[in-house]
Amino acid sequence: MGLEDLYREIILDHYRSPRNRGELPPPAHRVEGFNPLCGDEVVLTIEVDDEGMVKDLKIGGQGCSISQSSASMMTAAIKGKSAAEAREFIEAFKTMMSIHSKELGDDEHGELDQIDPDLDLGDLEALKGVVQYPVRIKCATLGWNTLTQALDELSA
Amino acid sequence: MGLNVSEIKKDFPVLGQTVHDGRRIVYLDSANTSQKPQSVIDAMGRYYETINANVHRGTYKIAEEATNAMEGARGRVATFLGANSSRELVFTKNATESINLVANTWGRSNLNEGDAVVLTMMEHHATIVPWHMVAAEKGIELRWIPLTADGQLDLTDIDRLVDGAKLVSFTAMSNVLGTINPVERLTEIARSAGAMSLVDGSQHVPHLATNVAELGADFFVFTGHKMLGPTGIGGLWAQEETLDAMPPFLGGGEMILNVTTEGFTTTEIPWKFEAGTPPIAEIVGLGAAVDYLTAVGMDEIRQHEVELTGYALRTLHDRFGDDLTIHGPAEPASRGGVMSIQFKDIHPHDLTQIMDQNGVCLRAGHHCAKPLMKALGANATARASLYLYNDEADIDALGDALEASGEFFDF
Numbered sequence: 001m002g003l004e005d006l007y008r009e010i011i012l013d014h015y016r017s018p019r020n021r022g023e024l025p026p027p028a029h030r031v032e033g034f035n036p037l038c039g040d041e042v043v044l045t046i047e048v049d050d051e052g053m054v055k056d057l058k059i060g061g062q063g064c065s066i067s068q069s070s071a072s073m074m075t076a077a078i079k080g081k082s083a084a085e086a087r088e089f090i091e092a093f094k095t096m097m098s099i100h101s102k103e104l105g106d107d108e109h110g111e112l113d114q115i116d117p118d119l120d121l122g123d124l125e126a127l128k129g130v131v132q133y134p135v136r137i138k139c140a141t142l143g144w145n146t147l148t149q150a151l152d153e154l155s156a
Numbered sequence: 157m158g159l160n161v162s163e164i165k166k167d168f169p170v171l172g173q174t175v176h177d178g179r180r181i182v183y184l185d186s187a188n189t190s191q192k193p194q195s196v197i198d199a200m201g202r203y204y205e206t207i208n209a210n211v212h213r214g215t216y217k218i219a220e221e222a223t224n225a226m227e228g229a230r231g232r233v234a235t236f237l238g239a240n241s242s243r244e245l246v247f248t249k250n251a252t253e254s255i256n257l258v259a260n261t262w263g264r265s266n267l268n269e270g271d272a273v274v275l276t277m278m279e280h281h282a283t284i285v286p287w288h289m290v291a292a293e294k295g296i297e298l299r300w301i302p303l304t305a306d307g308q309l310d311l312t313d314i315d316r317l318v319d320g321a322k323l324v325s326f327t328a329m330s331n332v333l334g335t336i337n338p339v340e341r342l343t344e345i346a347r348s349a350g351a352m353s354l355v356d357g358s359q360h361v362p363h364l365a366t367n368v369a370e371l372g373a374d375f376f377v378f379t380g381h382k383m384l385g386p387t388g389i390g391g392l393w394a395q396e397e398t399l400d401a402m403p404p405f406l407g408g409g410e411m412i413l414n415v416t417t418e419g420f421t422t423t424e425i426p427w428k429f430e431a432g433t434p435p436i437a438e439i440v441g442l443g444a445a446v447d448y449l450t451a452v453g454m455d456e457i458r459q460h461e462v463e464l465t466g467y468a469l470r471t472l473h474d475r476f477g478d479d480l481t482i483h484g485p486a487e488p489a490s491r492g493g494v495m496s497i498q499f500k501d502i503h504p505h506d507l508t509q510i511m512d513q514n515g516v517c518l519r520a521g522h523h524c525a526k527p528l529m530k531a532l533g534a535n536a537t538a539r540a541s542l543y544l545y546n547d548e549a550d551i552d553a554l555g556d557a558l559e560a561s562g563e564f565f566d567f
Contacts, residue, residue, distance in 0.1 A: 003513055003564070038505055039522035039535040062535050064503035065565075139505060 005129035006136070007065065014069035014123075019076045022058045029154055032061075033146030035138055040067055044146045048154055052083045059143060066127070066136050071143030073123050083151055090144050092121055096128055097137050159452065159460045161547040167193040167448075168545055179515030182553040187331050187359060187494045187541030188519050189381045192445075196384060199444035200437045211436055212410065212427070226436050229443025230426075236446040237376070238367030239393055246392040246399065246426040247434055251358045252282040254377035254392035255325075257429060258354055259286035261402040262375075263323075269295035272321040274351070276301040276309055276337075277531050278330045281524040283356050287325070301326070303531060307333040307484040309342075318349040325353070328360035328371075332523045332532075332539065333484030334465075334494035336364070343372035358382055362543070363461055363492050365454035368393050380438065385445035389438035392429070399425040406431040457544045461493040464542050468495060468551045475555050479562070483532060493542030496523070496532075499558055502565045504538040510561040511538075516553055 023030070024045035033042045042061035049055050057079060059071040074093075078086045130140045165171050168191045173181050183191060209219040211226050227242070234242040248254045263286075267273070273287050277300050287298055299317050302310045307330070318324060324346040329336050339355055346353040355373040360366055362383035368376045375398070379390035404411055404422050408431035413421040422428045449457070466488040472480055476499070483496040499507055504520035511518055520538045522529045529535060540554055 003510065006509070007564070037521060039526060039529055040505075041535060062503075064505035066505070133509070136505070136509070 006133055008126040008129060010073075010123050010126040011065060011069040014072040015065040018059070018068055018072040020056075020058045020072065020079065021060065023060045024056060024058050028056070029150055031146050031150040031153065033142050033149070035063070035067065035142050037135070037138055038064070040064065040139070040142060042067070042071060042143055042146055044071075044143065044150055046147070046150050046154070048083055048151075054078055054081055054083060054086055057147075063142065064136075064139055066130060066139040067142045070124075070127055070130075070140040073127070074143050074147065077122060077124060078147070083155070086147065086151060089121070090148055093124060093127075093144055094141060096121065096125075097131055097141055158463070159456055159544060161460075161545060164452070164545050165547075167195070169194060169197070171545060175515050176513055182514075182516045182550050182557075184540040184542065184546065184550060184554060185517045185519050186362075186382065186543035186546075187539065189387070190362060190384050190543055191545065192386065192441075193384055193448050195448055196386065196441045196444045200386060200441040203437045203440045208437075210433055222436060225443075226434065226439045229439045232443050233391065233446050234393075236366075236450060237361070237378075237393055238369050240369060241396065243396055243425055244368075244393055244399070246394075246429040247439060248377075248390050248392055248429075249388055249435075250381070250390035251356060251377045251379040252390075254375075254390055255282050255354065255356070256286045257392055257405045258375050258377075259290050261405050261429075262352070262398075263287070263290045264294070265403055267294050267296050267322055270297065272297045272299050274299045274301065274317055274321045274324040274346075276326045277303050278307070278309070278333060278335065278528050279325075279327055279525065280331055280356065280358070281526070283325055283327065283354075284527065296322075300527075303528075306486060307335050308490070309335075309337055311345075314345060315349075318345055318351055321346075321349060321351040323352045323354060324349075325356070327356040327358070329363070329492050329494075330484070330525075330528075331359050331494060332496050332525050332528055332537070334491035334496075335484055336360075336490055336492060339371045339373070343374075347372070359492060359494065362449075364458050374398055380442040380445065383442075383445055384448055385442035386438045388435050389442050396425060399429070402429075404431075405429050408432045410434070452544060460544060461542055462488045464546060464548070464551065465491065465493045465495070467548055468493075468540070468542070468554070471551060472497075472555055472558070476558065476562075480558070483537065493546075495540045496537040497540065498534065498537055500562055500565070502561055504536045506565060507538045507558075507561050510564050511554075511557040514553065514557040514560060516557040518554075 028045040028047045030045045040063040046057040047055040057075050127140050130136050170191045207218045207221040209222045211223040231242045234245040304310045328339050343353040352374040354375040357378040361378040376393040381387040411428050411431040413423045479500050481498040485491045508518045508520040518538050518540050521536050
């Protein structure tokens, strides 16, 4: 188990060149997320149209390579999807994080297709190495928890 | 005479361990928790193996010995702190519980709406949150002593800040900046203003000779696990008349004189504040920890840490120049061996992750001091902290690990 499993090239690429970085102006919905362990803060701004489509979303704030790249990949995956599809992505991603965390000590990464055969997480699969480093799971899920909160607030 | 660190290292079993395919552990996180010498581990094991029994109750032999072991440790810890009597020392779970004890007993019975409590911008959350909680209930005002650019308390406006205040609460040494605060001066300022003082000694007691009688605080709190002792044991020191005047904290066994269907009366201090069966083995372990520190010598430990901090500041600045920021006072004599660092633009979590691959243990995060982090303009830092078992080779390993991190994130 080496660092290259954690810091995959695609992760470093999203860290160096984050996608959808910044903040959308009002009336975009704005939610702040905190990682109490390290003090990282993200700001997610999102626009969902009347058909429930995520028209645009951006991520601002500060964080480590794992939290920033995960959030960057998340925006790329979610933009243009429906809110319902976004929630499926959230579920699949969190399952990837938690299923493996239950298998700590097991060097095998397990099979993603056990989770949801129809959903392709794409680049996000690069983050599955994170589960070997339990303390970093909260970094990887920071943006996703913030998105969940935003979607909950928008549908309330 | 410097410390014989290579011999001292042998007393700490964890320091002989390896991680990540044979790398020796370079432990630089003692401000978080210290390693434990074999003598502390053995003292706790011996207690369980030979005299385990509840204290202050049993009339049989081993119960008496358990009580003696616990109260003997209280006496040695009190002496180590410079207390006049072991009655002045209340055992708690840690410094956090000690501060909550003061806030809930002295605070809730003495503070009223409009009263002010003065804190500093370099406090640990343990000194901040209990007073926020009292403020939410009582409507007290919190005032904040600001910092200078080099991480010292800025006392230029102190007279106005303490005017009319009921309590001044501050750390003796910052867990982020390493700054050693002028404790005697601040307790005197508080006293002159008619305020009580509460000093957080968590980072001070393990590293500098501490004499509570001379420091002049009304309340002094500390934790055992940062001073070679086990987790789960800490303490509150206050003068007997102060403790006598305070209402009890937790209610239960051990803290009572009498209980009826109508009510209860409390027993004498310090047991009045120690409801329930105490952490006896941990108290015994803490006693062994102060024995160890006393045998090495607190002045020798301080001298060693000043020299090693100076070595670290000098060599790391030489190696990395402007790529490396070390927060806090520049002069080793005005600080402890706590160094919060920022290196290039590498996030502290990423930095410490790479360092871990080199066996180097640092803490990354806000160090439970978010208001200070905001003042520093950072969400987080990586923190290296030294103790008596660290040497120049450990600092060199820190430098090598920084270099490796810089190469990994070179983009």
